[in-house]
Amino acid sequence: MSEREDGAATDADQRPDGEPRVALAQGTFDILHPGHLHYLQEAAAHGDELHVIVARRDNVTHKPKPVCPDRQRRDMVAALSVVDEAHLGHPEDFFVPVRDIDPDVIVLGFDQHHDEASIADALAAEGIDAEVTRATGRDPGYDGELLSTGDIIDRLIAQRG
């Protein structure tokens, strides 16, 4: 167990050089919900500092485009106390922000389509020394709790559309 600067306990390994261990999370984060908090809290527990890459709208091609603009999604993630820094993703080369942040561990979301082994291979090819791990999912804790942006939008359309 180590300790974050704010005193929160983490299960992160200590770095031998005493530098803060940097964890990296990423995603779209359109219309924040408790599933996002669960992911970011779990990712933060892997390090002393949590950085988040927020996907550019143009790069969200595997599901409907986000409703909120890039900058708004980045600013909302940055405002969460568990997050040390939120970065807008690069328009073309995903390794540009990764190189800048220089993470010790990349934490993938429970349902993200990225494959751990392919990312680890790509990182090694880029000469970036980072572990890759995956967070757990969070199920609703009570009736009607909304843990997906898509579900929030569906309910919004059903109730207000």
Ligand SMILES: Cc1cc2nc3c(=O)[nH]c(=O)nc-3n(C[C@H](O)[C@H](O)[C@H](O)COP(=O)(O)O)c2cc1C
């Ligand atoms: C290591 C890593 C780096 C990424 N860097 C960027 C980036 O620079 N720009 C970007 O638009 N998306 C980037 N992405 C992609 C998105 O953040 C996100 O993974 C993808 O859109 C899936 O998002 P979702 O979980 O919200 O569905 C990166 C993903 C990974 C795994």
Ligand SMILES: Nc1ncnc2c1ncn2[C@@H]1O[C@H](COP(=O)(O)OP(=O)(O)OP(=O)(O)O)[C@@H](O)[C@H]1O
């Ligand atoms: N219920 C949840 N439990 C744990 N992690 C979650 C949950 N919902 C989203 N996440 C994680 O948050 C990150 C960003 O997710 P994303 O912005 O795609 O949210 P989403 O609500 O799943 O979106 P959509 O409903 O549009 O697919 C991803 O890593 C995703 O795995």
